[in-house]
Amino acid sequence: MNxxxxxxxxxxRDRHLAILRGMRLVKIxxxxxxxxxxxxxxxxxxxxxFAREMAAAKVxxxxxxxxVVGGYPAEDLVQWRGFVASQRRELERFAAxxxxxxxxxxxxxxVGHGGDLYNAAALVHRGKVxxxxxxxxxxxxxxxxxxRTFSAGLPHMLIDADGVPLADALAAFDFGTVAxxxxxxxxxxxxxxxxxxxxGAEVVLNLSASPFRAGIVATRREMLATxxxxxxxxxxxxxxxxxxxxxxxxxxxxxxxxxxxxLEAKRFHEGxxxxxxxxxxxxxCRREASTWRTDAENFRxxxxxxxxxxxxxxxxxxxxxxxPLPHGYQPPKGVGGHSDSGNYxxxxxxxxxxxxxxxxxxxxxxxxxxxxLGVADYFRKTGAFDKLGLALSGGRxxxxxxxIAWRAVGVIHPELVGAAFRAKVGELLHTFYMPSRYSTExxxxxxxxxxxxxxxxxxxxxxxxxxxxxxxxxxxxxxxEPPTPITEQNIQARIRGTRMWNWANTSRALFLxxxxxxxxAVGYTTVGGDLEGCLSVIANLPKTVVVAMxxxxxxxxxxxxxxxxxxxxxxxxxxxxxxxxxxxxxxxxLDACLFLYAGEKMSEDEVASVLPExxxxxxxxxxxxxxxxxxxxxxxSIFKWVQAPLAIHVGSLDLDRERALQLPVxxxxxxx
Numbered sequence: 001m002n003x004x005x006x007x008x009x010x011x012x013r014d015r016h017l018a019i020l021r022g023m024r025l026v027k028i029x030x031x032x033x034x035x036x037x038x039x040x041x042x043x044x045x046x047x048x049x050f051a052r053e054m055a056a057a058k059v060x061x062x063x064x065x066x067x068v069v070g071g072y073p074a075e076d077l078v079q080w081r082g083f084v085a086s087q088r089r090e091l092e093r094f095a096a097x098x099x100x101x102x103x104x105x106x107x108x109x110x111v112g113h114g115g116d117l118y119n120a121a122a123l124v125h126r127g128k129v130x131x132x133x134x135x136x137x138x139x140x141x142x143x144x145x146x147x148r149t150f151s152a153g154l155p156h157m158l159i160d161a162d163g164v165p166l167a168d169a170l171a172a173f174d175f176g177t178v179a180x181x182x183x184x185x186x187x188x189x190x191x192x193x194x195x196x197x198x199x200g201a202e203v204v205l206n207l208s209a210s211p212f213r214a215g216i217v218a219t220r221r222e223m224l225a226t227x228x229x230x231x232x233x234x235x236x237x238x239x240x241x242x243x244x245x246x247x248x249x250x251x252x253x254x255x256x257x258x259x260x261x262x263l264e265a266k267r268f269h270e271g272x273x274x275x276x277x278x279x280x281x282x283x284x285c286r287r288e289a290s291t292w293r294t295d296a297e298n299f300r301x302x303x304x305x306x307x308x309x310x311x312x313x314x315x316x317x318x319x320x321x322x323x324p325l326p327h328g329y330q331p332p333k334g335v336g337g338h339s340d341s342g343n344y345x346x347x348x349x350x351x352x353x354x355x356x357x358x359x360x361x362x363x364x365x366x367x368x369x370x371x372x373l374g375v376a377d378y379f380r381k382t383g384a385f386d387k388l389g390l391a392l393s394g395g396r397x398x399x400x401x402x403x404i405a406w407r408a409v410g411v412i413h414p415e416l417v418g419a420a421f422r423a424k425v426g427e428l429l430h431t432f433y434m435p436s437r438y439s440t441e442x443x444x445x446x447x448x449x450x451x452x453x454x455x456x457x458x459x460x461x462x463x464x465x466x467x468x469x470x471x472x473x474x475x476x477x478x479x480x481e482p483p484t485p486i487t488e489q490n491i492q493a494r495i496r497g498t499r500m501w502n503w504a505n506t507s508r509a510l511f512l513x514x515x516x517x518x519x520x521a522v523g524y525t526t527v528g529g530d531l532e533g534c535l536s537v538i539a540n541l542p543k544t545v546v547v548a549m550x551x552x553x554x555x556x557x558x559x560x561x562x563x564x565x566x567x568x569x570x571x572x573x574x575x576x577x578x579x580x581x582x583x584x585x586x587x588x589x590l591d592a593c594l595f596l597y598a599g600e601k602m603s604e605d606e607v608a609s610v611l612p613e614x615x616x617x618x619x620x621x622x623x624x625x626x627x628x629x630x631x632x633x634x635x636x637s638i639f640k641w642v643q644a645p646l647a648i649h650v651g652s653l654d655l656d657r658e659r660a661l662q663l664p665v666x667x668x669x670x671x672x
Contacts, residue, residue: 029274030253034242037071055101064107099127116151135182199306212250229259243377372407387509394443422455450561489574493529518543523637539647593630
């Protein structure tokens with residue numbers, strides 16, 4: 001009886017496997033790689049290691065990020081012929097070292113041909129580079145400058161790139177038909193995906209290097225779902241991870257089949273994830289979607305279709321793949337399954353899951369991780385630094401920067417926990433408290449408590465003697481005319497900046513600048529003083545966000561130092577009882593002006609007309625005065641921005657002149 005039952009189960013299993021083999025089940029992987037610009041050998045080493053893991057897991061199709069071989073953004077480095085040639089050489093090495101793998105790989109690099117450079121995707125299988133496809137949509141908005149260096153791919157282009165076709169073409173394998181595209185190509189509804197899907201592409205591989213900014217993951221998710229639905233295809237999206245200069249790439253990846261989410265990979269994490277897709281479903285959805293079929297027929301009647309190149313090499317074994325279960329479903333562990341039918345998964349309902357954090361807190365947590373990753377990768381990829389250091393004032397900005405640097409140590413050394421991690425923080429992170437006669441007991445205590453919470457190195461050195469000396473010299477240079485109160489404040493800030501530079505020079509330390517976006521926007525900073533540093537950590541975070549992040553981090557970690565900092569009055573302590581909001585305006589109003597004027601490009605009159613809707617308890621006349629004050633200070637402070645250190649980009653608005661908001665230093669505002 002038992003033998004018969006076992007035999008029946010075996011026959012049933014074999015029958016099920018035979019049916020599954022008849023399906024077009026495909027295992028698709030997306031990789032997030034932390035590449036470094038110019039590190040072509042190391043970058044490909046990382047890709048090879050992941051590629052071999054994927055092959056061992058019988059992945060059918062694997063996608064790596066845009067420009068993963070050379071690193072992104074390489075900017076004008078691509079003008080060096082040797083840099084471009086090295087990418088092709090390393091791509092060939094990738095192909096050679098994966099020749100025994102049956103997985104099909106796609107990865108990004110720069111390809112040169114004659115006077116043109118192309119941002120390209122390469123298709124690699126069984127030791128050969130089969131195809132290059134060039135990016136068509138070259139962005140020049142916000143932080144992107146691709147049209148400066150790259151030539152755009154064109155519909156139906158066909159170039160012989162040293163033996164490999166650089167072409168607008170599809171690739172047909174034993175599992176289905178694939179199209180390559182790069183990042184921005186998907187963001188346009190009129191991108192190449194449309195004609196390639198009408199020409200027969202079932203799977204579109206999108207290789208991306210999309211930097212983190214607020215809300216971007218939801219935008220990507222929605223955009224990819226729309227494209228997959230509109231084009232009735234399976235989209236595979238892989239993204240770069242890690243920091244390069246002031247950009248932070250958050251990684252992650254998506255597989256979306258005809259509008260249905262199949263995979264959303266972990267962000268801020270280097271690695272790869274895979275899912276199984278039934279390509280018969282993509283074909284069936286096309287047959288059912290009469291509108292799509294009509295559009296495809298109309299396209300084919302008037303447009304040239306994209307040619308398909310067929311490759312007969314055998315891809316990964318798909319005989320053991322299982323049909324994809326409901327999205328997010330995790331099979332039960334052990335024997336016996338579910339205790340009642342109500343707990344079985346449903347194809348019609350999403351799996352239940354508790355919402356642990358609010359969308360606001362989730363975004364604040366993402367800011368924290370992105371900034372920490374930006375600091376960590378700037379530190380380790382540059383290769384010029386042995387330590388991290390900052391001037392700790394006891395205020396909100398330097399407190400947040402210290403917390404970000406503390407987290408960056410964890411990113412650099414993820415293997416360390418407990419006492420070992422705390423010891424490493426003390427070794428790498430150095431803070432300096434430099435009080436003057438205007439420093440308060442509250443900020444001193446807050447600084448000491450925060451450092452004790454984190455385990456960072458701490459030292460205190462008064463600047464009063466140096467302040468007196470500089471005041472004396474300044475009076476002499478002014479022929480005994482007294483310096484202005486602003487000059488007296490700036491002298492203190494400059495002494496601190498000089499001391500930090502002197503320490504950093506000798507210690508090979510990454511000197512972190514701690515100013516926020518709101519104060520930078522209106523010039524509430526000192527050139528040569530608190531504007532100094534190697535890297536601006538929070539220069540693109542408004543003050544209200546700084547405070548919200550500290551409140552969130554206190555809820556997460558309960559550090560007493562954060563509570564002590566939040567209890568102090570917000571001000572630079574360069575004069576008695578100094579308040580930043582009293583000298584400027586409430587930070588909530590300042591940040592509203594910043595968003596409307598610099599972000600939404602409103603005039604000061606338009607800003608003044610919107611503010612009463614936001615702040616009905618403040619008189620319209622006062623708000624109008626603040627709007628005009630903001631616009632005047634904003635324009636007059638641009639000369640300071642261009643002297644500020646490189647800043648980490650985390651939002652759509654960025655005061656780094658070489659990135660997002662490019663404004664002339666010399667300008668008049670008569671247009672207002």
